[in-house]
Amino acid sequence: MLAKLTSLRWGLVLMLVFSSLISFAQRVVTGKVTGADNQPASGATVTVTGTSTATQTDASGNFSISVPQGRNSLTISYVGFENQTVAISGSSVNVALRAATSSLSEVVVTGYGTQRKKDVTGSVSVVNVTNLRQQPVGTGAEALQGQASGVTIITSGQPGAASDIRIRGITAFGNNSPLVIVDGVRGDLQNININDVESMQVLKDASAAIYGIAGSNGVIIITTRRGRSGKARLSYDSYYGVTTQGKGYQMASSQEEANAIWLQQKNSGIAVPSHKQYGTGANPTVPDYITPFGVTGTVDESKYDINSNQITRANKVGTNWYKEITRNAPKQNHNISVSAGSDKSSYYFSLGYLDNQGIAQFQYQKRYSLRANTQFSISDRIRVGENAYLYYTRNPTFGNQGEGSPFSMAFRESVLIPVYDIKGNFAGTKSQDLGNARNPYADIYRTKDNKGNSWNMNGNVFAEVDLLKHLTFRTNFGGTMQNNYGFNFNYVGYENAEGNTGANSFSENSSYNTQWTYNNTLTYGNTIGQHTFKILGGTEAVKYYGRGLGATRSSYFSENPNFWTLDRGSPSGQVNTGYAYQSSLWSQFARLEYSYAGKYLLNATVRRDGASVFVGDKRHAIFPGGSIAWRISQENFLKSVSWINDLKLRYSWAKLGNTGNVQATNPYNLYSSSAGRSFYDIRGTSNNPSSGFYRSNIGNPETTFEGDIISNVGFDATLFKNKVDFTIDWYKKKVSGLLFDAQTIEFAREFVGDANLPKVNVGDMQNTGIDANLTYHGSFTKDLKFDVTGTFTSYNNKIVKIPGVDFFSSNGIRNLTVSRNQVGHSVGEFFGYKVLGIFQDAGEVSKSPTQSDAAPGNFKYEDNNGKDAAGNLTGQPDGKIDASDRTYIGNPNPNFTYGLNFAMSYKNFDFSTFFFGSQGNKIFDATRIYTDFPNFFKGAIRREVALNSWTPGNTSTTIPKLMTTGSFSRDLETNSYFVSDGSYLRNKQIQIGYTVPVKVLSRVGIERLRFYVQATNLFTATKYKGLDPELQSSNIGANQGFGIDQGNYPHTAGYLVGLNLNF
Structure with a gap:
């Protein structure tokens, strides 16, 4: 830890030295900004006019800013008030702001440019970055959840796990993920440092058309922080906390498990129940020892043998496997940043460290990050800059949704089994009548030395040149370089009923993935009379490429991690793997923005994309889009309505596309060799077979882009003296030529053999829905102010056409096929008996x-x-x-999701809380296959099942009778017993903070010091009885088999303390 602090200290010294090199002679101006009723304007932006030098007012409206020589005025901007420019006549300036006619005057980032929010004609959600930074999470996607209407994000409790991000729902059988743009080039939300984010916008309709095929699923645009005005400013943000392990499953005790087995046998007509562990007779007896497999007679501890006679004392109370594999997990985050700027240059540097320990034992996410953003004005007409983000992650993970994960095994392993046997070795099901589950603690313990490390570099360099007064050229090059390395050791589970023999093995893998983007734009903007317009044209090239390799060897003499190298394993049966890929995109695009008198607005775009994954005339396509808006509040008949500050009606339409995860080899026939396709010389000259070649993949040169038609109607309103901001959108998205595997549809019937079939264009799908956002800015007294923001997202998904077949189903779970995709129904609906x-x-x-x-x-x-x-x-x-x-018995798609942010401040105290909810979605609880029907898999039993299953004397229950065999009328068919209401409302965070008064801090040279305490996931209101109603995509299929619970990594409550410190 001391070494880390020393490194951070020297990094800080280097930042400060650099800041002194680009600082300029300046003077300090102080002052106070007030708004309505002379109340302090907290958070107002104060800018030295004509420069990028800026600062923000504190909670009392006070500010201090360094003004470069030659600059004589300040511009103050504040939400709900007019921008105001004031002359600097001395060392102090006080400003009283005037209420604005519109609260939509802020500038937002759209595709390849910016617009005033009041002039946006498309559906764009502007995210409150302050709310993002209050989420103590490890990924940007987790922070975004519930903060933007139209965006549905399903997260996992597992640190570092990728989230499912959907903008306006699922509209494809393949790729449904949105495009993420960071500082003008393609990036991701997974590992961005939230402290570095300056702004975030979500493009949901024709506003995304400028990105063509990449924007079909929506676009998330992120701009990272820049240097502010004046002298170097140092910020330190930190928190420490703990995530609690949660409650886990309510499983039957050892005696209750035994009683349930006896009831099961009696219900099946067995007069004298018997069990290898619980005895024979009228009543079961919990034993002192678990009888090993193949062993009879009295247990003699002196004859212990780990392979043939593993002796284990029974846990008569019952092992709480969930508690055994989880813990109260610590977490901490530290971020140091230094920034400064002048009219000639600016910089922002940050160092970040995140240590997010998972509640699962031995599982964690660690991230070390460095960001450097700089910008220089070479002259009045030339600007250059760069944005660089380097981070290193350590994040060994395990599958958290499959039936073989530790969380799944925690409800399958019999509670009679303890963690260890009498010799301290792992205990397990290698006994009699205890099923085939694995010791979940042993499984997770054996991952503790596995590695999953990654080096990543994201960034870009850019230059802007003002060729003429209104004509600007911009060139931008950037991308991502990723280098991954990992290894894992596969132990032999000697304690398990299955897989307890054979050889151990070691696997090692390495890969690199690279993506670069190069775009050039030319922008001309001008105002002539009441006509304001901006024309943009550009080109963009994108390339993806990467390689990976891996190898596995077995039969290691020592299982010591220091011995884990490939050369020390047996070459017999070794497995070598590898892959390589590349694809590219070449595009041209243009956009026109037009405004007449600020009342009538037009935006038109067109883009031509060429994708290397397609061939011939299928490779290129043109994607047009357009939107119009009418600012009704500017019309004479509404100008006299005092409670309407701004009212705008919008309409947009666009055609986009999608490549749907098509690989570059899709158009081509591929061939492979195999000894299984061998032949013999018919002349008999050799007795040795020769490898034969066969067609392994059938190509389809006719595959092309999916076609997306998006239309949107919406309006924006600012009301009641700028206290209320309201946005609502109705949309429709129809997708034709859906890309999907040919195996599933009629196309496959034209072929014979076992070759893999290509992606083909099949079927249509449609989404309709409503997005809404409502914000209210209010105050109870001069010192007691509050803000409330609610977001609402709904969508209705329907499959419109699937040629050649009536339906297709997802993969099954054991003997059950769960999801069916059929015309007239939503993707992934559950199908079975009601x-x-x-x-x-x-x-x-x-x-x-x-x-x-x-x-x-x-x-x-x-x-x-x-x-x-x-x-x-x-x-x-x-x-x-x-x-x-059989019929449709549940839909995993929610009717709607919603978020609610509430923030309140009183003098130096502040309070905030955030709720997120999902309504109407159903969950297929596949865990019941194991916990509710002990005939299916012997092992643990859910406590409610053990105590409340049907008997002639207990007829009011919904749990069927326990039997020793499976039945069509119980567990052998998919039915609605497994389907539960997955609706929930979760309190994601509650935070209370205190900011030390400025007059106290000024004595010690501190600009701002704030302390806070926070609780996360404090409570969840839901009817669902599983671990967590918030489910990521299962291993059945992210886009066709979601909403299926096989034992997921849950979200649990957490508590932390933190501080924000500015110098």
């Missing part, structure tokens, strides 16, 4: 439609369909339950 209840007696069975395995205690399915003589579905009950009665 459970009406439980049969209570033989009389109810006899009066119900014929159903296989119908019996008291089993599910009663709905009879909702039948077939006519020709085999066609009639849509009418036919008196029997069969496959035709």
